[in-house]
Amino acid sequence: MPLLIPENLLKKEGELVKGFAPEVAWVTVGGQKELEERLCIRPTSETLFCDYYKDHVKSHRDLPMLYNQWCNVLRWEKETRPFLRSREFLWQEGHTIHATKEEAERETDKMMEVYHWFHNEILAIPSIRGKKTEKEKFAGAEYTLTNEALMYNGVALQAGTSHYFGQKFSKAYGVTFTNKENKEEYVYQTSWGTTTRMIGGLIMVHSDDYGLVLPPKIAPKQVVIIPIGDSEKVSTFAQQYQETLKKAGITVSIDTSEKSPGFKFAEAEVNGIPIRIEIGERDLERGEVTFVRRDTREKIHEKSDLEIVSYVKTLLDTIQKDMYLRAKTRRDSLTFEAHNLKEMEDILNKQPGFIHAMWCGDPACEEKIKEIKGCKSRCILEEAKKIDDVCVCCGKEAKHVVVWALQY
Amino acid sequence: MPLLIPENLLKKEGELVKGFAPEVAWVTVGGQKELEERLCIRPTSETLFCDYYKDHVKSHRDLPMLYNQWCNVLRWEKETRPFLRSREFLWQEGHTIHATKEEAERETDKMMEVYHWFHNEILAIPSIRGKKTEKEKFAGAEYTLTNEALMYNGVALQAGTSHYFGQKFSKAYGVTFTNKENKEEYVYQTSWGTTTRMIGGLIMVHSDDYGLVLPPKIAPKQVVIIPIGDSEKVSTFAQQYQETLKKAGITVSIDTSEKSPGFKFAEAEVNGIPIRIEIGERDLERGEVTFVRRDTREKIHEKSDLEIVSYVKTLLDTIQKDMYLRAKTRRDSLTFEAHNLKEMEDILNKQPGFIHAMWCGDPACEEKIKEIKGCKSRCILEEAKKIDDVCVCCGKEAKHVVVWALQY
Numbered sequence: 001m002p003l004l005i006p007e008n009l010l011k012k013e014g015e016l017v018k019g020f021a022p023e024v025a026w027v028t029v030g031g032q033k034e035l036e037e038r039l040c041i042r043p044t045s046e047t048l049f050c051d052y053y054k055d056h057v058k059s060h061r062d063l064p065m066l067y068n069q070w071c072n073v074l075r076w077e078k079e080t081r082p083f084l085r086s087r088e089f090l091w092q093e094g095h096t097i098h099a100t101k102e103e104a105e106r107e108t109d110k111m112m113e114v115y116h117w118f119h120n121e122i123l124a125i126p127s128i129r130g131k132k133t134e135k136e137k138f139a140g141a142e143y144t145l146t147n148e149a150l151m152y153n154g155v156a157l158q159a160g161t162s163h164y165f166g167q168k169f170s171k172a173y174g175v176t177f178t179n180k181e182n183k184e185e186y187v188y189q190t191s192w193g194t195t196t197r198m199i200g201g202l203i204m205v206h207s208d209d210y211g212l213v214l215p216p217k218i219a220p221k222q223v224v225i226i227p228i229g230d231s232e233k234v235s236t237f238a239q240q241y242q243e244t245l246k247k248a249g250i251t252v253s254i255d256t257s258e259k260s261p262g263f264k265f266a267e268a269e270v271n272g273i274p275i276r277i278e279i280g281e282r283d284l285e286r287g288e289v290t291f292v293r294r295d296t297r298e299k300i301h302e303k304s305d306l307e308i309v310s311y312v313k314t315l316l317d318t319i320q321k322d323m324y325l326r327a328k329t330r331r332d333s334l335t336f337e338a339h340n341l342k343e344m345e346d347i348l349n350k351q352p353g354f355i356h357a358m359w360c361g362d363p364a365c366e367e368k369i370k371e372i373k374g375c376k377s378r379c380i381l382e383e384a385k386k387i388d389d390v391c392v393c394c395g396k397e398a399k400h401v402v403v404w405a406l407q408y
Numbered sequence: 409m410p411l412l413i414p415e416n417l418l419k420k421e422g423e424l425v426k427g428f429a430p431e432v433a434w435v436t437v438g439g440q441k442e443l444e445e446r447l448c449i450r451p452t453s454e455t456l457f458c459d460y461y462k463d464h465v466k467s468h469r470d471l472p473m474l475y476n477q478w479c480n481v482l483r484w485e486k487e488t489r490p491f492l493r494s495r496e497f498l499w500q501e502g503h504t505i506h507a508t509k510e511e512a513e514r515e516t517d518k519m520m521e522v523y524h525w526f527h528n529e530i531l532a533i534p535s536i537r538g539k540k541t542e543k544e545k546f547a548g549a550e551y552t553l554t555n556e557a558l559m560y561n562g563v564a565l566q567a568g569t570s571h572y573f574g575q576k577f578s579k580a581y582g583v584t585f586t587n588k589e590n591k592e593e594y595v596y597q598t599s600w601g602t603t604t605r606m607i608g609g610l611i612m613v614h615s616d617d618y619g620l621v622l623p624p625k626i627a628p629k630q631v632v633i634i635p636i637g638d639s640e641k642v643s644t645f646a647q648q649y650q651e652t653l654k655k656a657g658i659t660v661s662i663d664t665s666e667k668s669p670g671f672k673f674a675e676a677e678v679n680g681i682p683i684r685i686e687i688g689e690r691d692l693e694r695g696e697v698t699f700v701r702r703d704t705r706e707k708i709h710e711k712s713d714l715e716i717v718s719y720v721k722t723l724l725d726t727i728q729k730d731m732y733l734r735a736k737t738r739r740d741s742l743t744f745e746a747h748n749l750k751e752m753e754d755i756l757n758k759q760p761g762f763i764h765a766m767w768c769g770d771p772a773c774e775e776k777i778k779e780i781k782g783c784k785s786r787c788i789l790e791e792a793k794k795i796d797d798v799c800v801c802c803g804k805e806a807k808h809v810v811v812w813a814l815q816y
Contacts, residue, residue, distance in 0.1 A: 003411075003449070003480055003496050004433075025412075026437040027449065030495075031484030032430055041411070041435070041449075061666075072411055072480065076439030087438075088411050258469070 001048040001069060004039040009047050013172040016046060019139020023075045025087075041074040046140070046165075046191055049095040050173035057177045057187060060099045064107070068094040083200030084157065084408045091195035097187040099179060101166065104188035108164040111192040112145040115160030123198065124215040124324040125149045125205050126331050127159055128354070128403060130379025135363050138191075142166040147194075148378045148403065151204035154334045154352035156378050156405035159201055162192035200408075205327050206295075212272030213295050215323050216316040223252040223312060224273045226264045228280035238279050241308055248309040250316075269294060274319050275312060279304075295319050295326075339388050344404070345372050352406045354378070358398035360391035368393050369404060378403045409456040409477060412447040417455050421580040424454060427547020431483045433495075449482040454548070454573075454599055457503040458581035465585045465595060468507045472515070476502040491608030492565065492816045499603035505595040507587060509574065512596035516572040519600040520553040523568030531606065532623040532728060533557050533613050534736040535567055536762070536811060538787025543771050546599075550574040555602075556786045556811065559612035562742045562760040564786050564813035567609055570600035608816075613735050614703075620680030621703050623731050624724040631660040631720060632681045634672045636688035646687050649716055656717040658724070677702060682727050683720060687712075703727050703734075747796050752812070753780050760814045762786070766806035768799035776801050777812060786811045 004027060011017050024040040042048065049067065057065065074088045094111060098104040112129060119125045127149045137144035141163040149159045170176070170186040179185045206213040216222050225241055227234045238254050245252045255264045261278075268276045278290040284304060291300045293315070302311070334353030338344040347355055352373075359365060359377070369375055369392075384401040391398045412435060419425050432448040450456065457475065465473065482496045502519060506512040520537060527533045535557045545552035549571040557567045578584070578594040587593045614621040624630050633649055635642045646662050653660045663672045669686075676684045686698040692712060699708045701723070710719070742761030746752040755763055760781075767773060767785070777783055777800070792809040799806045 003482065021440075023439055025435045025439075025447075027433045028436045029434040029446075031433075031486070038437075039433075074411065078439070 001042070001045045001052070001071075003042060003072075005042055005047055007038045007040065009051060010040055012047065012050075013140050013169055015168075016140040020044065020075075023077065025074050025076055042071075043073055043075045044191075044193075045069070045071075045073075045093055045095065046169055047173070049191075050169050050175055050189075053097055053170075053175045053187065054173055057097065057175060059178045060180055063099040063177060063187065064096055064103065066094070066096045066107075068092060081200075081408065083203060084197055089195050089197065091193050093193040094191060096190045097170070097175065098189070099177065099185075099187070101188050104166075104190050105164055108145060108162045108190045108192070111190070112147060112160070112162040115147045115162070115192075115194055118194075119147060119149060119159055119198070119201075120324070122215070122217045123202055123205075124217075124320060124327060125159070125198075125201055126324065126328040128379065128381070130381045130403065132161070132379060133359075133363075133366060133377045133402070135366050136377055138163045140165065140168055142168065146379050148354075148405075149201050149205065150331045150334060150354055150405070151201070151408065152207075152330065153204075154406070156354065156407045157197070157201050157204070158378075158407070159198060160192070160194035163190060165189040165191070204408075206323055207272070210266075210297070211270035213323070214272035214274060216274045216320045219251070219272065219274050221251050221253060221271075221273050222316060223250055223275045223277060224268045225252065225254045225277045225279065226261060226268065227254065227256070228261045228278060231281045233284060234279050234281050237284060237304070241277065241279075244308055245312060248313070250309075250312060265292075269297075275315060291315065293319060295323050337387055338392055338404075341369070341372070341393060344369065344375070344392060348373050348375055348406065355404045356381075356384075356387060356401060357392035357404055358386065358388045358390065359400050359402040360394055360396045361399040362391075362394065362396075365391055365393035373406060375404050376407055378405050378407070409450070409453045409460070409479075411450060411480075413450055413455055415446045415448065417459055418448055420455065420458075421548050421577055423576075424548040428452065428483075431485065433482050433484055450479075451481055451483045452599075452601075453477070453479075453481075453501055453503065454577055455581070457599075458577050458583055458597075461505055461578075461583045461595065462581055465505065465583060467586045468588050471507040471585060471595065472504055472511065474502070474504045474515075476500060489608075489816065491611060492605055497603050497605065499601050501601040502599060504598045505578070505583065506597070507585065507593075507595070509596050512574075512598050513572055516553060516570045516598045516600070519598070520555060520568070520570040523555045523570070523600075523602055526602075527555060527557060527567055527606070527609075528732070530623070530625045531610055531613075532625075532732040532735060533567070533609055534732065534739050536787065536789070538789045538811065540569070540787060541767075541771075541774060541785045541810070543774050544785055546571045548573065548576055550576065554787050556762075556813075557609050557613065558739045558742060558762055558813070559609070559816070560615075560738065561612075562814070564762065564815045565605070565609050565612070566786075566815070567606060568600070568602035571598060573597040573599070612816075614731055615680070618674075618705070619678035621731070622680035622682060624682045624728045627659070627680065627682050629659050629661060629679075629681050630724060631658055631683045631685060632676045633660065633662045633685045633687065634669060634676065635662065635664070636669045636686060639689045641692060642687050642689050645692060645712070649685065649687075652716055653720060656721070658717075658720060673700075677705075683723060699723065701727060703731050745795055746800055746812075749777070749780070749801060752777065752783070752800060756781050756783055756814065763812045764789075764792075764795060764809060765800035765812055766794065766796040766798060767808050767810040768802055768804045769807040770799075770802065770804075773799055773801035781814060783812050784815055786813050786815070 020043045027039045119127045127147050132144040145162045147160040149157045167186040175187050225238045227238045276292040289304045336347045336355050338355050338357040380400045428451045435447045478500050527535045535555050540552040553570045555568040557565045575594040583595050633646045635646045684700040697712045744755045744763050746765040788808045
């Protein structure tokens with residue numbers, strides 16, 4: 001789908017315009033001429049997909065239509081933060097239309113499951129899932145599911161959302177199909193996206209004062225071998241390790257640059273390479289090599305003739321699991337309960353984190369809670385046990401368990 | 409690199425601005441406010457890379473720096489053509505800086521070799537290589553190498569360029585490094601790119617009246633199996649073929665949709681799938697299946713118990729080679745020689761193509777030749793044998809063998 005959206009196309013769905021119009025960038029001049037109609041740089045592509053669908057869907061036999069694109073979008077944020085919030089960002093946006101409500105809702109669920117799985121299993125970022133409140137949902141959606149992570153400092157980061165639109169957009173853009181009963185009907189629509197902001201999440205969950213710490217499953221380089229000194233024996237040995245590991249599908253390189261060993265060690269740490277293998281001549285003579293875990297910075301001396309492949313594979317698995325567990329333990333230690341506004345305020349003043357508290361469903365209470373340092377609802381936990389009968393804010397009957405937090 | 413370039417950054421290199429300023433789109437409003445400085449949507453990213461290099465290069469030890477990005481760029485073309493010329497397009501742009509002229513020029517050559525190889529070996533598009541004239545080179549480059557293809561109708565398509573900048577940009581943007589002699593020096597720079605326009609090239613070189621014809625090496629699906637009728641015997645047999653071919657690394661699917669066989673055949677042709685396998689019940693009883701080549705539309709009846717993997721692999725190879733040879737034969741038949749303007753004009757009026765003709769090196773002659781239906785120099789063939797002693801236009805001493813053509 002194209003980068004630029006004509007103003008009149010953007011304006012067709014009222015809520016979407018209200019939500020996005022304040023934060024788009026407008027192209028007004030092209031080829032040295034003032035344009036007759038302004039074009040906005042896409043903040044998201046629902047309007048473009050709807051415009052496409054309406055000419056390409058005729059029958060239920062054409063459905064579902066499932067699209068995904070990786071692209072750049074732009075939102076004119078007032079405040080930006082490296083990796084976490086930038087005006088232009090790269091993302092994956094999926095857009096689907098379906099013949100039935102049930103199928104579209106299943107898609108919405110499925111993609112939230114994918115995001116949740118990816119964060120937990122691959123990025124080792126423990127995350128929670130739930131539904132956004134009316135106030136926080138995507139402009140124009142029936143509802144929004146969200147995946148929420150907690151950074152090392154107790155501030156929350158939205159990490160993937162999946163929206164169910166029902167027929168709201170299809171009615172605004174006239175996207176109809178002939179259903180199995182041969183009747184004209186509006187399609188049921190979803191969209192879902194996650195952004196390269198997850199790189200920011202990776203940094204803010206796992207890194208330490210020595211630099212990046214990357215989970216082995218996502219590390220572009222899993223192992224670096226650093227030969228100490230330039231003896232041929234060391235070099236030959238390093239190459240043997242490299243070849244053996246490579247054949248086993250492990251990404252590995254030897255740092256043969258002219259830098260000093262100390263510099264190389266520090267560089268491997270900054271870059272977050274999960275395992276560093278140090279090979280020195282004297283160590284080799286003693287039949288030893290040293291493995292250094294990036295996550296714990298632990299040095300492990302091992303026999304140089306060990307089963308290198310299974311040893312490294314096991315160590316990579318251990319690092320992945322340990323990183324997840326450490327992040328989860330911290331997340332849990334930063335998860336609190338509040339039963340009234342005073343408790344909520346105390347928590348946020350002392351140590352922010354995920355705060356579980358009951359909510360009546362009234363946006364006015366959400367607004368009032370936001371006055372405490374900008375604390376926002378992250379998500380409604382739909383299947384959680386009630387922790388109280390009344391709203392944390394107004395004291396009226398509570399409807400939902402909600403997770404609240406400060407956010408990036 | 410970002411999508412938007414501040415106006416003052418774009419303006420630092422004089423030739424680049426002159427070349428690109430007339431065809432950029434300007435963002436003048438962001439977040440509902442008029443911007444203090446206009447931002448252009450990148451037409452290409454040299455300026456952004458230079459701005460980055462200047463803060464990141466210090467020593468010859470940092471060099472070379474080799475970058476590549478796949479992204480969208482925008483040029484405000486007056487005339488657009490689907491797949492061949494659009495305002496926004498997707499491309500790959502490589503940017504490199506080096507410590508020496510020799511290394512940078514080797515990079516420029518190497519990438520041209522990559523583009524040429526990819527077009528000939530993978531896309532089966534026979535192409536020629538050479539140097540652009542001063543008039544046709546990239547704005548701001550010392551020189552531009554180009555890969556040029558010829559469409560079915562004898563019109564040329566630029567298909568990948570590689571630029572050597574020398575120190576022109578590094579001087580404009582102040583990109584220096586400390587060389588091995590410990591002296592401050594400007595870096596030597598290259599850039600190179602090719603765009604999704606090559607999809608247009610694929611269509612315009614290989615397709616026929618029945619749709620797309622894709623070379624097997626680039627076809628996302630190499631084989632489609634179409635069962636005729638819904639007997640279990642046919643279905644089982646189709647699945648056996650599919651599994652066997654899949655295991656051998658061939659991309660294959662079975663069309664089990666509810667459409668009629670005739671519709672499926674036509675759809676496979678429109679989509680350019682190199683091989684279609686038709687399996688009918690009566691054929692099977694006779695121990696036969698039918699293979700249909702997309703490129704020639706030839707039907708080949710074979711025994712159903714043939715060695716399916718080696719048969720299909722050989723057929724895919726044959727199709728790839730035949731497609732290249734057919735395209736090359738046509739390209740050669742559309743390659744002409746002209747010794748004076750009259751001959752050039754006659755050729756272009758009768759049947760356009762690549763026209764080899766001598767040139768004195770004077771841009772005035774290039775301008776004059778352009779008056780013949782917009783015919784442009786495609787490239788200088790640096791190692792070609794002279795076909796004449798004098799310029800095709802002015803009759804003065806000729807310096808270069810040049811290929812001329814109408815272009816997309």
